Amino acid sequence: MTPNPRKDAYAEAGVDIAAGNEAVSRYKEVTQGWRHPGQLDAIGGFGGLFRIPGEDGRALVASADGVGTKILIAAEMRRYDSVGGDLVNHCVNDILVVNATPLFFLDYFAVGKLEPQVAAEVVRGCFEACRKNNCALLGGETAEMPGLYAPGHFDLAGTIVGIVDTKSVPDPNDVQPGDAIVGLPAHGLNTNGYTLARKLISPEEYHARFDGTTFGDALLAEHPSYYNDVRAIQRVAKVNAMSHITGGGLLENVPRTLPQTVKAVFEQSRWQIPPLFVELCKRGNLQHEERYRTFNMGIGYTLIVPLADAARAIEAVPGAKIVGWIEARRGDEPAVIVHPARPLDTSGSFDTSG
Amino acid sequence: MTPNPRKDAYAEAGVDIAAGNEAVSRYKEVTQGWRHPGQLDAIGGFGGLFRIPGEDGRALVASADGVGTKILIAAEMRRYDSVGGDLVNHCVNDILVVNATPLFFLDYFAVGKLEPQVAAEVVRGCFEACRKNNCALLGGETAEMPGLYAPGHFDLAGTIVGIVDTKSVPDPNDVQPGDAIVGLPAHGLNTNGYTLARKLISPEEYHARFDGTTFGDALLAEHPSYYNDVRAIQRVAKVNAMSHITGGGLLENVPRTLPQTVKAVFEQSRWQIPPLFVELCKRGNLQHEERYRTFNMGIGYTLIVPLADAARAIEAVPGAKIVGWIEARRGDEPAVIVHPARPLDTSGSFDTSG
Numbered sequence: 001m002t003p004n005p006r007k008d009a010y011a012e013a014g015v016d017i018a019a020g021n022e023a024v025s026r027y028k029e030v031t032q033g034w035r036h037p038g039q040l041d042a043i044g045g046f047g048g049l050f051r052i053p054g055e056d057g058r059a060l061v062a063s064a065d066g067v068g069t070k071i072l073i074a075a076e077m078r079r080y081d082s083v084g085g086d087l088v089n090h091c092v093n094d095i096l097v098v099n100a101t102p103l104f105f106l107d108y109f110a111v112g113k114l115e116p117q118v119a120a121e122v123v124r125g126c127f128e129a130c131r132k133n134n135c136a137l138l139g140g141e142t143a144e145m146p147g148l149y150a151p152g153h154f155d156l157a158g159t160i161v162g163i164v165d166t167k168s169v170p171d172p173n174d175v176q177p178g179d180a181i182v183g184l185p186a187h188g189l190n191t192n193g194y195t196l197a198r199k200l201i202s203p204e205e206y207h208a209r210f211d212g213t214t215f216g217d218a219l220l221a222e223h224p225s226y227y228n229d230v231r232a233i234q235r236v237a238k239v240n241a242m243s244h245i246t247g248g249g250l251l252e253n254v255p256r257t258l259p260q261t262v263k264a265v266f267e268q269s270r271w272q273i274p275p276l277f278v279e280l281c282k283r284g285n286l287q288h289e290e291r292y293r294t295f296n297m298g299i300g301y302t303l304i305v306p307l308a309d310a311a312r313a314i315e316a317v318p319g320a321k322i323v324g325w326i327e328a329r330r331g332d333e334p335a336v337i338v339h340p341a342r343p344l345d346t347s348g349s350f351d352t353s354g
Numbered sequence: 355m356t357p358n359p360r361k362d363a364y365a366e367a368g369v370d371i372a373a374g375n376e377a378v379s380r381y382k383e384v385t386q387g388w389r390h391p392g393q394l395d396a397i398g399g400f401g402g403l404f405r406i407p408g409e410d411g412r413a414l415v416a417s418a419d420g421v422g423t424k425i426l427i428a429a430e431m432r433r434y435d436s437v438g439g440d441l442v443n444h445c446v447n448d449i450l451v452v453n454a455t456p457l458f459f460l461d462y463f464a465v466g467k468l469e470p471q472v473a474a475e476v477v478r479g480c481f482e483a484c485r486k487n488n489c490a491l492l493g494g495e496t497a498e499m500p501g502l503y504a505p506g507h508f509d510l511a512g513t514i515v516g517i518v519d520t521k522s523v524p525d526p527n528d529v530q531p532g533d534a535i536v537g538l539p540a541h542g543l544n545t546n547g548y549t550l551a552r553k554l555i556s557p558e559e560y561h562a563r564f565d566g567t568t569f570g571d572a573l574l575a576e577h578p579s580y581y582n583d584v585r586a587i588q589r590v591a592k593v594n595a596m597s598h599i600t601g602g603g604l605l606e607n608v609p610r611t612l613p614q615t616v617k618a619v620f621e622q623s624r625w626q627i628p629p630l631f632v633e634l635c636k637r638g639n640l641q642h643e644e645r646y647r648t649f650n651m652g653i654g655y656t657l658i659v660p661l662a663d664a665a666r667a668i669e670a671v672p673g674a675k676i677v678g679w680i681e682a683r684r685g686d687e688p689a690v691i692v693h694p695a696r697p698l699d700t701s702g703s704f705d706t707s708g
Contacts, residue, residue, distance in 0.1 A: 020468060026474035064495045064512075064513065066462060071502070103392060110509060119381075120377065127385045136402075138404055139399075145420075147549075155499075157497075161414070161515055195499075
């Protein structure tokens with residue numbers, strides 16, 4: 001019921017920031033009169049928590065999401081097997097932020113004209129991703145709605161339910177200045193920034209070569225599940241907070257699970273910006289803040305760990321890097337600062353100081 | 355992941371029966387290679403069952419659904435407060451078939467251009483219905499997707515999760531010839547048959563008077579929650595099976611929870627067909643089978659009870675009626691027979707023998 005702050009990130013592509021914020025505040029008004037006693041406070045709003053009736057220790061964690069306009073690229077490319085994985089993995093990551101283990105997922109697939117082959121490819125993508133995450137594909141709805149969707153268009157959304165021992169939900173108050181921020185890599189846009197990306201890369205270019213593949217394939221790169229990586233890090237490090245870097249990027253998602261007393265400081269020189277982001281930022285002449293608010297810029301998931309555990313954490317997962325630190329936050333300082341890298345000669349890196 | 359058989363009911367409005375059936379069979383192929391050990395066999399497919407980890411006795415029950423093309427009428431009428439209730443109640447009823455008590459619901463609201471006032475009305479409808487069903491509105495997703503939805507259009511879907519003691523899930527094998535079928539009333543189309551209804555009643559007529567209201571209001575009549583009615587009946591009667599009469603009508607939904615050895619025989623003279631159905635059937639010149647496959651025809655939910663309990667059951671709920679019986683089924687008899695009423699002089703009834 002709460003729109004993800006991601007909407008703000010699309011401002012430059014014509015999506016209305018003010019409308020998104022107003023919708024959020026109206027939702028709060030609308031729903032403030034009553035609260036089910038089973039509901040628990042959720043941290044950061046990545047997933048909603050609900051106490052299992054008759055139990056003290058465990059809660060269900062649920063999250064709903066859609067694929068967004070990434071599906072318009074998939075539809076244009078007639079590639080239907082990947083969006084299911086994007087969606088399932090997105091949902092898995094969202095509830096992972098509160099340490100939940102997935103139980104089951106349900107999809108909602110809506111089209112103007114039902115093509116069974118297409119529908120089966122979409123569901124296959126959901127199913128295979130569910131299987132990899134050890135999550136049941138428990139049900140779903142396929143809706144054929146002539147008049148609502150244009151020919152060839154479809155929408156895909158889903159809901160995941162997981163389970164967590166409430167004692168194991170990260171407590172933002174454990175986050176301390178000096179903690180390290182571990183970043184897990186995103187090789188593509190995951191599931192955010194596509195309204196802008198579609199403005200900057202036209203369908204005519206989807207089959208053109210780019211960075212050893214095509215623009216289309218680069219744009220449709222799978223949103224990975226960070227489940228196994230996070231579990232591997234948790235085996236060797238205390239994890240004080242986590243964030244899934246969805247719409248709103250590092251700037252909006254990292255603060256969702258931080259206390260007000262600290263800020264996250266990223267050093268962009270510590271990781272490589274994947275070429276697709278470089279290309280998009282150049283084409284759109286995106287300034288520093290727009291870049292980090294619209295795109296994940298190569299970091300798909302963050303974990304905040306005590307500095308003493310940081311080396312073990314990054315050794316546990318190939319590609320994991322220390323990308324920044326937690327510092328004390330004073331007065332009206334922003335909750336996230338990204339220090340741009342100097343112009344680098346490394347292929348794929350670029351000057352983000354503009 | 356399994357499309358509801360409702361699609362078949364829309365054949366006459368241009369929705370493809372064969373495509374729906376083929377999608378279902380392809381989904382089965384796609385998903386047959388693996389099954390999560392927590393999944394339990396679901397009865398009739400109204401909701402999926404998943405065992406609560408570490409427990410023997412209880413299962414979660416989940417169902418995903420959309421509002422379907424009823425939303426196009428709501429959008430045309432600019433009435434946004436009712437579709438949320440339709441959706442939540444639909445979901446509540448679906449899991450009620452396996453005797454589940456709702457825990458929480460999550461919505462998915464997608465638009466081309468986000469209007470906060472509209473979004474808030476839609477969410478308000480979901481929230482109020484959740485509250486009435488004692489179900490948390492635990493989360494949701496609002497997606498603004500320029501390019502996918504036409505201006506003024508939106509889609510609304512949702513997922514419900516409930517809980518059930520697995521011993522209390524109705525066992526179809528308890529259904530016996532001689533049992534009575536108790537019907538709970540639907541005053542309108544609930545959430546099915548709208549693709550056809552929109553062909554038969556044009557938007558220009560939505561504000562025209564009809565049956566003490568307008569066509570538009572009659573078409574948007576709320577899909578009720580049958581939760582309290584069902585619980586009231588269960589207090590006084592054994593309930594051997596239940597069905598939520600969604601797309602596919604009595605003909606397709608009642609057999610979903612019956613054993614192969616019996617058939618359901620409905621006597622249409624035992625209940626009043628609401629005027630909107632009479633009007634739609636006349637306009638569409640719908641024949642007997644089309645009527646009962648496309649629309650609920652005034653019965654929104656059925657409960658099968660031992661004959662000895664039937665009188666108590668209908669006394670427990672105003673408007674509940676005995677609408678038919680269970681009989682032994684032989685050879686290739688259909689699973690459902692609806693005996694039409696003779697032409698009646700009662701307002702709102704009509705000859706269904708055509």
